[in-house]
Amino acid sequence: MGTTHLFTDADVEANPEVKAVFEDIRATRGSDFVNNIWRALAADPKGLKRTWENVKSLMATPGALDPKTREMIYIAVSIANGCSYCVHSHTAAAKAKGMSEDEHGELMQIVALAASTNHLVTALQVPIDPEFDVK
Amino acid sequence: MGTTHLFTDADVEANPEVKAVFEDIRATRGSDFVNNIWRALAADPKGLKRTWENVKSLMATPGALDPKTREMIYIAVSIANGCSYCVHSHTAAAKAKGMSEDEHGELMQIVALAASTNHLVTALQVPIDPEFDVK
Amino acid sequence: MGTTHLFTDADVEANPEVKAVFEDIRATRGSDFVNNIWRALAADPKGLKRTWENVKSLMATPGALDPKTREMIYIAVSIANGCSYCVHSHTAAAKAKGMSEDEHGELMQIVALAASTNHLVTALQVPIDPEFDVK
Amino acid sequence: MGTTHLFTDADVEANPEVKAVFEDIRATRGSDFVNNIWRALAADPKGLKRTWENVKSLMATPGALDPKTREMIYIAVSIANGCSYCVHSHTAAAKAKGMSEDEHGELMQIVALAASTNHLVTALQVPIDPEFDVK
């Protein structure tokens, strides 16, 4: 019973394109565990590859933001877009990368505050202050 | 011409409840500039006060997250909720609190990446991995 | 300059299907003013007719809810869906049907509060209490 | 098994800050039943307190709008934001405050109608009529 076919490890073995991506996920993360989003995407190997490459280059490559901050931004977007699975998987990732209970609590409150002012501004049609414009 | 009445400084002077909030905004921020969201909310002094107190206690009070990170989370939520004004005002705030051009670029890309995977997960109805559940 | 062609009264005169809908809008509302949404929809006469009939049967026909309450619900949905035009036109309608400044202020605050708790609940993945289930 | 830890009554007893909020919820509502959103928020006592105070001051304090109308507005926003739990808990609250089956049916239809016109307006980029602007 399920709503999308999730590739088992045997299914992965049987498809070389999928297998190559799964091996890269495991090597990049240093863990044998591959979560369900990748098992669902595997039905479309090109889509799987494109999605993983985007995720890898942004979330698993050093850059201007530290890994924990990136995960918290990811969680914030996922909440606003109403994606439970994404909230779960990236909350797990953020904790693994050092997010404390207090930081998680503040993240929740900032997301809730932003949502309330987002709705107020939309409701009131507030014009952008000239001070905020790029010269 | 305008879609919402924006309180001028003269309007603010004439209403003691509004004036008290505006004075607190100016004192808390150490700046005379009060942006349009507060001038639009001023038509409902109780709503103005509640909103400001929530913003002040979360965005202008020391806590677990540093001020720049809080603003970036605020921006991320505002993008996902489609609030242009909020994106503008909090981008200005994040820059004032030290967000670099590179950090801004990465923020944009993470938000865009999260949006794309949020939609994929909703499309594929990915079940939550038992590994992500709280024990 | 404009992003969608808006039917002028002359365009309306020239198209019998569109003219019939515009006459019904004017008669139902008891006013000669027809706002831009109808002038934009007129490019697709069947879509115009379907949309007007749905709006008319729900918003301009007596039912269980009073007209002012209906308009406030319409505003609330339009804010959450980020539709500025809809917020504007239905705020005008709600005021015409008796919404006071205080009621408008409370409406804004309830929408903002609901948005903040909506995001918290999504973030925390709160399971539905068995007490809320239909037997 | 669960995705968020829900505070049991024993957990609540053990934390004085949480206990104080729970006692106020029970006293304000005149009922011993405390639903899951509060049990999930309890992990962050400050967030719990802020959220409850906002909810209490808007939903459980006399104002311009009657309690049933407030709950229907809350439901409308929660549907548009895609929050199932919120739809459930506030539908239960609206029924407790007198919402009839016919009123519920009309609420559903107005929300659905607003959503469809919201999307049409966004699609057609309808410019705001000068008649709707605040002078």
Place this chain on the structure above:
Amino acid sequence: MGTTHLFTDADVEANPEVKAVFEDIRATRGSDFVNNIWRALAADPKGLKRTWENVKSLMATPGALDPKTREMIYIAVSIANGCSYCVHSHTAAAKAKGMSEDEHGELMQIVALAASTNHLVTALQVPIDPEFDVK
């Protein structure tokens, strides 16, 4: 256990208005199976009738777009609005009308791509090119 009462065939038999709509659904689709959305809407016979007539006239009547394309558009909107049930039921319909696995894979990727650029555009507040305006 359930969150909305779903009309059984016996409930449908007992209500002539509901029965008439269900008979039309079965006749139009040439199938005895009636899915849950109609069983949930049946509690409000007028809402059921309005919704079915809108669906029937757009999805089950020949027009400019072929049936498969219509269903793929429906799926795309349902993903962006976060409606799981709708994604499921219209994916089943699209497959019944000829959507291949490859077409489904591309649909997923286009939806994900559009979501990512939608967020970027909102983030960057890109002004509309004059070239895109209607003359």
Place this chain on the structure above:
Amino acid sequence: MGTTHLFTDADVEANPEVKAVFEDIRATRGSDFVNNIWRALAADPKGLKRTWENVKSLMATPGALDPKTREMIYIAVSIANGCSYCVHSHTAAAKAKGMSEDEHGELMQIVALAASTNHLVTALQVPIDPEFDVK
């Protein structure tokens, strides 16, 4: 006056990474016109490159779906996500790829219909029919 800096052709000339992407956009599309989204993204050359490569590989490469259908799906998602700019630019693209006025009208109506049923389903918490599950 503007809210985001838009790269002029002179700015593009001055940055080799940006210039390379702009040349590929022009070559792929067979047109000298480069619209504003790319001029806004150019401030982050890596983000510009990633976004263009995703768009190019999905929208400008032969696949299972024809180019017109892809653009209509893109429009549908952009409406649901409330992105005006995206609706405009992809409506122009869809027309260039053969979308007729009638097809555009039907697209609008299907998007509006899907939005209304999406909201109804969320409101009613319709459980997924076992018939729709993948075996």
